[in-house]
Amino acid sequence: MPEPGAAARTRAVYRLFAHESYYPGPGTREVNTTLVTADTLLHPHVLQPDGARIHDLLTHRRQPGEVIPLATLPHELNGGADWSSVADWQRVTDDVVHVVQTGRCDALCLGLPEIPRALICTGPDSQLRTFDAAAGTFTIYGLTDRAQALREVSMLLTGLTAEKPLWPGDGLLPPLRM
Numbered sequence: 001m002p003e004p005g006a007a008a009r010t011r012a013v014y015r016l017f018a019h020e021s022y023y024p025g026p027g028t029r030e031v032n033t034t035l036v037t038a039d040t041l042l043h044p045h046v047l048q049p050d051g052a053r054i055h056d057l058l059t060h061r062r063q064p065g066e067v068i069p070l071a072t073l074p075h076e077l078n079g080g081a082d083w084s085s086v087a088d089w090q091r092v093t094d095d096v097v098h099v100v101q102t103g104r105c106d107a108l109c110l111g112l113p114e115i116p117r118a119l120i121c122t123g124p125d126s127q128l129r130t131f132d133a134a135a136g137t138f139t140i141y142g143l144t145d146r147a148q149a150l151r152e153v154s155m156l157l158t159g160l161t162a163e164k165p166l167w168p169g170d171g172l173l174p175p176l177r178m
Contacts, residue, residue, distance in 0.1 A: 013038040013062045014166075015054075016153060017070035018121050019097050024109070033117055034100055035067065035108040035157060039168035039175075045104060046095040048173060050087035056176045057086065067154050075123035105169035108153075108160055115141060116149035 014035050021032040040046070041055035057076070058068050070089065074080030083089060100107040112120070118128050119141060128141040160166075 012064040012165075013059050014065075014067045014157065015041065015058055015070065015096075016067050016120055016150075017093055017096075018112075018117050019093060021111075022097075022101070024101070030111040031109040033110040033112045033120065034097060035110070035153060036096060036100065036105060037166045037168045038068075039172060040096060040099065040105045040107075040166075041092065042172040042175060043096075043099050043105060043169040044171045044173060045099050045169075047088060047091050049176075050089075050092050051095070052173060052176050053087045054089065054092055059175070065154070065158075067150055067157065069120040069150070071121050071123055075125070099169060106166040108157055108166070110153070110156070112149075115145070116152070119146040119149050120153075122146070 015038055016033065016035045018033045021030050023030060038055050038058040041051040041058070043051065054073070057073055062068065070093065073089075074083060077083055077086065099105050100109065115128070115130070122128060124143065124146065126142075126146075128145075130139045130141070131137070132139070
């Protein structure tokens with residue numbers, strides 16, 4: 001039974017994060033962004049309790065099926081100043097990439113183009129400015145462009161999970177809070 005006044009937790013949430021590019025095999029395309037179910041953070045091959053702490057943040061007051069970019073969490077954590085009290089996010093990210101690469105969970109592995117990838121690496125209220133040296137003009141990408149990039153990833157996810165949900169792996173640890 002939830003504690004009185006406890007915030008609702010949503011289990012069907014996804015974590016989207018950019019990482020160093022890799023090629024999964026010969027003749028394959030670059031993977032620079034990965035999406036996993038939030039429950040993958042509870043995997044025994046992910047640094048704990050750090051993974052469980054990030055899982056707790058990801059599932060707090062979210063909508064079922066919501067895709068949460070990793071960059072959203074620093075925005076919610078006092079601009080990132082509170083990360084050190086939560087988790088070693090870089091180590092957790094590296095561990096999750098390893099879990100994905102070794103087939104210990106399901107994932108949507110993407111090779112996002114430069115602008116959409118940069119947009120998911122920024123907070124929800126951030127802007128991205130690019131400069132076209134040949135034309136001498138700036139282009140500003142913002143909230144609408146980030147939302148469009150997330151919609152496109154969500155559409156890919158919906159197609160992938162239409163028949164079978166993403167498997168977070170075996171032997172998962174219990175979440176910090178239900």
